[in-house]
Amino acid sequence: MSKGRVTVIDIAHAADVSKSTVSLVLQGSPLVNEATRAKVNAVIRELGYVYNRGAANLRQAKSKIVGIVVNDLTNSFFAELAVGVDMVVQSAGYVQFLSNTGESIDRQREVVASMREHGISGLIVSPARGTDAADFKPLTNAGIPVVIVVRNIPGAKVSSLVSDNFAGASAAVEHLVGLGHRRISFMGGFANTAVFAERLGGYRDALAKAGITFDDELVVATAPSRAGGVEAVGRAMLLADKPTAAVCFNDAVAFGVCDGLRARRLEPGVDFAVVGFDDVIEAESAVPALTTISVDPQGMGRRAAQLLLKQINSGKVEAEAIVSAVRLVVRQSSGLALDTTARRAVS
Amino acid sequence: MSKGRVTVIDIAHAADVSKSTVSLVLQGSPLVNEATRAKVNAVIRELGYVYNRGAANLRQAKSKIVGIVVNDLTNSFFAELAVGVDMVVQSAGYVQFLSNTGESIDRQREVVASMREHGISGLIVSPARGTDAADFKPLTNAGIPVVIVVRNIPGAKVSSLVSDNFAGASAAVEHLVGLGHRRISFMGGFANTAVFAERLGGYRDALAKAGITFDDELVVATAPSRAGGVEAVGRAMLLADKPTAAVCFNDAVAFGVCDGLRARRLEPGVDFAVVGFDDVIEAESAVPALTTISVDPQGMGRRAAQLLLKQINSGKVEAEAIVSAVRLVVRQSSGLALDTTARRAVS
DNA sequence: GAGATTATTTGGAACGTTCCAAATTTTGTC
DNA sequence: GACAAAATTTGGAACGTTCCAAATAATCTC
Numbered sequence: 001m002s003k004g005r006v007t008v009i010d011i012a013h014a015a016d017v018s019k020s021t022v023s024l025v026l027q028g029s030p031l032v033n034e035a036t037r038a039k040v041n042a043v044i045r046e047l048g049y050v051y052n053r054g055a056a057n058l059r060q061a062k063s064k065i066v067g068i069v070v071n072d073l074t075n076s077f078f079a080e081l082a083v084g085v086d087m088v089v090q091s092a093g094y095v096q097f098l099s100n101t102g103e104s105i106d107r108q109r110e111v112v113a114s115m116r117e118h119g120i121s122g123l124i125v126s127p128a129r130g131t132d133a134a135d136f137k138p139l140t141n142a143g144i145p146v147v148i149v150v151r152n153i154p155g156a157k158v159s160s161l162v163s164d165n166f167a168g169a170s171a172a173v174e175h176l177v178g179l180g181h182r183r184i185s186f187m188g189g190f191a192n193t194a195v196f197a198e199r200l201g202g203y204r205d206a207l208a209k210a211g212i213t214f215d216d217e218l219v220v221a222t223a224p225s226r227a228g229g230v231e232a233v234g235r236a237m238l239l240a241d242k243p244t245a246a247v248c249f250n251d252a253v254a255f256g257v258c259d260g261l262r263a264r265r266l267e268p269g270v271d272f273a274v275v276g277f278d279d280v281i282e283a284e285s286a287v288p289a290l291t292t293i294s295v296d297p298q299g300m301g302r303r304a305a306q307l308l309l310k311q312i313n314s315g316k317v318e319a320e321a322i323v324s325a326v327r328l329v330v331r332q333s334s335g336l337a338l339d340t341t342a343r344r345a346v347s
Numbered sequence: 348m349s350k351g352r353v354t355v356i357d358i359a360h361a362a363d364v365s366k367s368t369v370s371l372v373l374q375g376s377p378l379v380n381e382a383t384r385a386k387v388n389a390v391i392r393e394l395g396y397v398y399n400r401g402a403a404n405l406r407q408a409k410s411k412i413v414g415i416v417v418n419d420l421t422n423s424f425f426a427e428l429a430v431g432v433d434m435v436v437q438s439a440g441y442v443q444f445l446s447n448t449g450e451s452i453d454r455q456r457e458v459v460a461s462m463r464e465h466g467i468s469g470l471i472v473s474p475a476r477g478t479d480a481a482d483f484k485p486l487t488n489a490g491i492p493v494v495i496v497v498r499n500i501p502g503a504k505v506s507s508l509v510s511d512n513f514a515g516a517s518a519a520v521e522h523l524v525g526l527g528h529r530r531i532s533f534m535g536g537f538a539n540t541a542v543f544a545e546r547l548g549g550y551r552d553a554l555a556k557a558g559i560t561f562d563d564e565l566v567v568a569t570a571p572s573r574a575g576g577v578e579a580v581g582r583a584m585l586l587a588d589k590p591t592a593a594v595c596f597n598d599a600v601a602f603g604v605c606d607g608l609r610a611r612r613l614e615p616g617v618d619f620a621v622v623g624f625d626d627v628i629e630a631e632s633a634v635p636a637l638t639t640i641s642v643d644p645q646g647m648g649r650r651a652a653q654l655l656l657k658q659i660n661s662g663k664v665e666a667e668a669i670v671s672a673v674r675l676v677v678r679q680s681s682g683l684a685l686d687t688t689a690r691r692a693v694s
Numbered sequence: 695g696a697g698a699t700t701a702t703t704t705g706g707a708a709c710g711t712t713c714c715a716a717a718t719t720t721t722g723t724c
Numbered sequence: 725g726a727c728a729a730a731a732t733t734t735g736g737a738a739c740g741t742t743c744c745a746a747a748t749a750a751t752c753t754c
Contacts, residue, residue, distance in 0.1 A: 017703075017704090018703065018704045018705070019704090019705090020703070020704055020705075020706095021702085021703060021704075024702095024703085031701080031702065031703085032702070032703085033701080033702060033703090036702085036703085055709090057709090058708095058709045058710065058711085059708070059709050060709085061709075
């Protein structure tokens with residue numbers, strides 16, 4: 001009693017009841033008499049008892065732990081996502097294992113295995129590039145619900161929650177066309193990813209609808225990072241028929257594009273229109289404020305967590321695919337209508 | 348055998364050995380014969396056995412779980428920190444509970460309690476503002492090592508790892524003085540925090556060493572965010588004797604200061620020198636690139652994790668206070684020497 | 695106040711692992 | 725091939741909880 005941790009049996013002795021009764025109290029069962037409940041609770045506080053969830057799980061096989069693995073926590077988009085998940089998970093009385101894979105498939109496999117050993121009862125994952133659809137089979141086979149977020153994995157028979165990339169890119173193009181642009185570039189992103197394909201699809205579709213013929217040269221794929229954005233501008237500006245606007249793969253790229261423009265003495269939002277994708281937290285306060293497609297990563301995190309919890313509680317592993325609506329947020333980086341700009345430049 | 352999960356006993360039966368032997372194999376004990384080991388391992392793979400760490404912990408009272416709670420994961424400084432922790436924790440075979448408190452003391456208390464119930468064997472915490480030194484007493488009493496990072500809590504008898512705020516601010520001032528500045532403002536941060544006090548202390552000390560008298564008006568405390576930086580510039584520019592340079596509480600503030608300067612048609616790094624603090628990932632690629640005090644949050648995360656693991660393994664809870672060295676990284680935002688700038692402006 | 699109800703409490707037996715002490719097998723020695 | 729020594733294997737008994745069936749206590753009914 002002096003050394004080891006305080007257990008339910010210690011409480012039982014001290015409160016002069018059986019361990020079963022203590023257990024009932026712990027679970028807030030209505031079966032126990034108010035007086036005994038009070039007595040037990042008093043002893044619990046007095047002895048500084050701490051509940052051992054591990055032992056409980058062993059018996060009930062139902063942990064209050066979910067796992068979340070993201071491919072790049074360094075990217076504030078994913079950090080926001082994690083925060084969103086954390087919020088709902090926390091208030092549902094769960095706790096989350098969080099791991100960062102840094103886009104490494106091996107690491108991802110390791111952490112998922114480790115989480116499984118630790119008895120997670122659900123998993124949210126933003127998969128590393130190149131993740132195989134079969135990688136989550138063991139989880140689902142064991143009845144552990146999995147929700148894939150952000151990046152879809154074609155063929156995986158698990159739930160997914162991705163943003164409407166097609167509609168987003170499409171809206172960005174429409175916006176630029178509305179401002180008078182016709183040479184619109186698509187900048188950044190790795191070409192062999194599902195997200196890239198979806199966004200590029202939206203871009204092409206909107207161009208077609210506007211009667212603008214698609215020009216291969218205007219899509220410049222680079223790393224989806226700030227540096228990638230800088231590189232993209234560099235390549236695009238080598239063209240004979242230069243673009244006057246760009247829809248970027250994501251906000252990081254968009255910021256890089258702004259940097260690159262400035263390095264060429266072009267002011268984003270004045271001399272060149274740029275639209276981002278994601279609406280990260282800095283997008284609003286940047287100069288110029290970034291016109292972008294808002295996907296509300298924190299909200300996505302919350303929805304993903306809600307979906308996961310729903311599946312955990314319902315006990316059915318039926319896959320559900322949600323595409324999350326996005327909306328265009330017009331700020332300064334896309335500038336005024338082209339005509340106006342032209343007039344200003346002349347005067 | 349058909350329904351429930353595969354257990355060590357199932358393996359034992361299938362491999363025709365005892366459960367003890369299986370356990371030995373699982374732990375990689377040298378006591379077991381190579382042939383049996385191979386046989387058991389084969390069966391393990393074949394049956395798709397997954398180790399139940401919960402059950403193991405119950406017996407050994409030694410989990411492979413650490414907790415990490417941060418006050419604001421949305422801030423990329425802390426996200427980086429978490430990634431650093433994750434790296435070493437992962438490769439040591441541990442897994443981490445991560446929770447975000449969003450500066451809420453109540454939430455912090457909740458998650459720490461929850462983590463404790465889940466049996467963490469160590470905790471790394473970047474405490475929410477206003478955390479009481481006594482809050483971690485129960486943990487340490489139970490022999491669970493705690494490492495406080497980033498923000499020190501005076502009086503807490505636990506290990507801590509903070510960056511050398513005094514030296515950092517001091518170096519920033521020296522750098523600016525070296526460039527010829529004499530009206531140097533200190534911008535951003537909440538005045539009632541330990542970190543603020545330390546950085547302001549370094550600032551004052553360096554001013555004194557340079558023979559510049561400290562002017563109260565030049566320290567403008569605001570929220571430690573981008574918006575706070577904008578606000579700070581606004582306030583500082585109301586002064587009769589305006590500053591020509593600023594050392595900022597952190598990089599977020601510094602970016603805000605740049606925004607604010609631009610809004611006033613001043614170019615950071617040309618018309619006004621700004622130095623940040625933290626060296627977040629965007630500092631390098633921003634325009635202008637931010638001169639800042641590099642604290643390498645990811646490195647801090649790694650060191651914190653190493654310290655924690657050391658304490659977990661050694662079994663002693665002796666508190667250790669580490670202050671992590673910082674270094675000045677000169678980029679463009681602090682500009683050229685004042686004279687030069689002046690000459691350029693005239694020409 | 696006896697019998698029937700209802701409310702409360704309670705000992706085991708799990709859960710899946712590790713540990714211990716002891717049993718068994720193998721190897722070595724002469 | 726008998727004995728000792730070393731190597732390997734093995735049954736229980738934990739660990740701290742929850743669950744079940746059953747026991748006990750309290751209340752009601754006439």
